[in-house]
Amino acid sequence: xxxxxxxxxxxxxxxxxAENGSTVMExxxxxxxxxxxxxxxxxxxCATCHVYVDDAWTEKTGKASAMxxxxxxxxxxxxxNSRLSCQIKISDALDGLVVRTPGKQx
Amino acid sequence: xxxxxxxxxxxxxxxxxxxxxxxxxGLLDIRAHLIDILPRAGGQxxxxxxxxxxxxxxxxxxxxxxxxVDNLMKQIEPFHPTFHFGEMxxxxxxLGTSEHPSFRVTTDAGKTxxxxxxxxxxxxxxxxxxxxxxxxxxxxxxxxxxxxxxxxEDFRDKNVLIVGGGDSALDWTLxxxxxxxxxxxxxxxxxxxGAPHSVNAMRELVAGGKMDLLIGQVGAIAGDNxxxxxxxxxxxxxxxxxxxxxxxxxxxxxTMKLGPIANWGxxxxxxxxxxxxxxxxxxxxxxxxxxxxxxxxxxxxxxxxGFHEGALAAQKVHRYVYPDKKLTFQYTTSSTNLQKKLGVN
Ligand SMILES: Cc1cc2nc3c(=O)[nH]c(=O)nc-3n(C[C@H](O)[C@H](O)[C@H](O)COP(=O)(O)OP(=O)(O)OC[C@H]3O[C@@H](n4cnc5c(N)ncnc54)[C@H](O)[C@@H]3O)c2cc1C
Ligand code: FES
Numbered sequence: 001x002x003x004x005x006x007x008x009x010x011x012x013x014x015x016x017x018a019e020n021g022s023t024v025m026e027x028x029x030x031x032x033x034x035x036x037x038x039x040x041x042x043x044x045x046c047a048t049c050h051v052y053v054d055d056a057w058t059e060k061t062g063k064a065s066a067m068x069x070x071x072x073x074x075x076x077x078x079x080x081n082s083r084l085s086c087q088i089k090i091s092d093a094l095d096g097l098v099v100r101t102p103g104k105q106x
Numbered sequence: 107x108x109x110x111x112x113x114x115x116x117x118x119x120x121x122x123x124x125x126x127x128x129x130x131x132g133l134l135d136i137r138a139h140l141i142d143i144l145p146r147a148g149g150q151x152x153x154x155x156x157x158x159x160x161x162x163x164x165x166x167x168x169x170x171x172x173x174x175v176d177n178l179m180k181q182i183e184p185f186h187p188t189f190h191f192g193e194m195x196x197x198x199x200x201l202g203t204s205e206h207p208s209f210r211v212t213t214d215a216g217k218t219x220x221x222x223x224x225x226x227x228x229x230x231x232x233x234x235x236x237x238x239x240x241x242x243x244x245x246x247x248x249x250x251x252x253x254x255x256x257x258x259e260d261f262r263d264k265n266v267l268i269v270g271g272g273d274s275a276l277d278w279t280l281x282x283x284x285x286x287x288x289x290x291x292x293x294x295x296x297x298x299x300g301a302p303h304s305v306n307a308m309r310e311l312v313a314g315g316k317m318d319l320l321i322g323q324v325g326a327i328a329g330d331n332x333x334x335x336x337x338x339x340x341x342x343x344x345x346x347x348x349x350x351x352x353x354x355x356x357x358x359x360x361t362m363k364l365g366p367i368a369n370w371g372x373x374x375x376x377x378x379x380x381x382x383x384x385x386x387x388x389x390x391x392x393x394x395x396x397x398x399x400x401x402x403x404x405x406x407x408x409x410x411x412g413f414h415e416g417a418l419a420a421q422k423v424h425r426y427v428y429p430d431k432k433l434t435f436q437y438t439t440s441s442t443n444l445q446k447k448l449g450v451n
Contacts (some may be wrong), residue, residue: 021296039230039362045154048361070299073271076239077323078294104239106361 001022002095006033006051006089009103018090025049025086028073035101042086047074048105054098061097076104110218113139113188114427116211117225118367119193121149123397123412124227125178130420132185133444136427139221141190141213143232143365148175150398151409153233153360163409174409179290188216192231198370200390206308207392207426222392223423226372226379227412229398230362238269238356240327247395249332251354255282263287265350269324270357278299278355279308279317289317290349292339296321315342320347327354376400385422386415392426394419 001020004027018027028036028049037048039041044067053061058081063071068087072078085099115131117124120142128138146152149162151171159168169177192212201220202208211219229407235253237243243251255261255278266286269280271293277300279291291308298305311317322341329335339347364377372379373389378401381387386394396419397412405411424433437442443449 009189040154043158045158047359069295069297073294073299074236076236077360084302106236 002090002092002097004090004094005096005098006036007098008035009015009101009102018094020091022091023086023092024051024088024097025084027090028085033101035103035105036085037085037105039106040086044068044071044084044087046106047071047084050075050078050099050105051083051085051099052079052090053081054100055081057094057099058067060093062093075102077102110220111139112220114221114226115139115223115423116141116195116209116219116221117227118211119149119227119229119232119397120144120147120189120191120396121227121229121354121412122151122174122409123229123416124149124225125175125182126413127225127227127396127416127420128182128185129178130189130417131423132182132187133438133447134407134420134433135447136420136423136426137187138185138225139188139190139297140217141193141195143192143194143234145191147179147189148172149229150362151175159399159407168275169271184447185316190215190289193217194365198364198393200392202392203320204391206407206429207390208393222427224393225416225419225423226367226370226393226395226399227397227416228367231359231364231367231377231399232362234363234365235356236358236361238324238358240324245329246327246329246332246334246354250329250334250352251327251356253356255355259280261286261322261353264352265290266293267292267324267349267351267354268294268357269355271295271298271300272357272359273304274357275355276304276308278357280304280311283311283317286353286389290320290351291317292320292322294321294342296324320349322347324354381415384418386419387422 002018004018016031021068025038038047039048115138117140120140152175156172161195188273193215197212199210209224260284261282265288267290269292273279320339324338324340325340337351379395381395381401385395388395396415398407
């Protein structure tokens, strides 16, 4: 179990429980977090689950894989801390993770 | 200019549900035209996960998205469906009565269809280009910002800004290069997903000073009356460059948008079309909804469900298309009649 905080583009934050082994995207959908669409259901095929990982956490979440980088080309306003949330797996190490969601996904 | 096509059934959407419906209709001697905004058949399977394996198609322990679509296309070949690709179905108008329904279907390419029944197999909605979140971009769309090239002449002697790093961006960079005044390609990183020979061709043009490549993202655009004049590119180093451009083409892939279906009087519920579970007919007799687009108690958004729904819808369509003919249940294994239709006898 880990707690994850989603901060939306207007600065509102929501903290929810996440299960180990699931993904940040799945956690968002399960908790009706706005600004995450996840059209492809986590197949790394749509880039509508784009998030910005809080700078304090980028080392723990790691880098995007080559496939994820390719898919990030379809996201808007990509920054060095951009990730696709369906590709971030939750573990105890990510307890307290903070991600921001962009104003526009698709 | 507007041709009217008369047929039994118009199927909106050529995803797996629409494709298999052709088969079930064909066995009952019902002819169909399929319309899809995409340039090819297959819906989500071909567009979102062509190379990924599917494990829950009965009888196929494993098949890729594209593999399934290829097989469906082969399976429906005997029925010679007519495809209209790259067209958006916009209008759906009721002409007949509830006992003898008929409809007029119109597309954005100016085609008109008259048919007895309509099967809405529109999945998660029509695939449309993603619109980048650049302030005020909508004022330029269709005038100087384009997501597809309809006429090359629109780009002659213009400064053209192309945004993206895949095949569409590279192909249009290369195709428009001889026509345009100058091409600037903007991509967020110095790596391209496109075919290696296109990437090489682009790099050669850049090296020869024949076009510009900027690494960064479009921050803002400016112009007037829908005519683009400049764009500001934010480099990854934080610096902003303003460039002159009269045309822009952003390529950020596709997203599913419900689109015109919302205006067809189908009593949408949460962007889905309610249908019954006996024949998958909507609140309008003669209009059916199958696959991901429909909603009913217990619905599962699986390819499997779309196949079942198409088979049952076809039975009711038969009643509308051939009101005087009785339908007898037959198996493809043993019916010589069905085998003749399939061209295997
Ligand atoms: C990554 C991923 C993996 C999946 N894995 C599985 C799996 O393992 N097993 C499974 O059973 N399902 C799976 N699915 C779900 C499956 O792909 C869908 O259930 C299926 O594609 C639905 O088929 P459909 O024909 O109803 O709609 P779609 O495949 O969505 O096709 C609908 C078509 O209609 C077109 N359209 C819509 N409106 C219009 C209009 N107005 N004018 C013109 N064209 C229009 C669209 O462009 C689209 O091509 C998966 C989906 C995804 C995204
Ligand atoms: S959900 Fe589609 S890429 Fe993450």
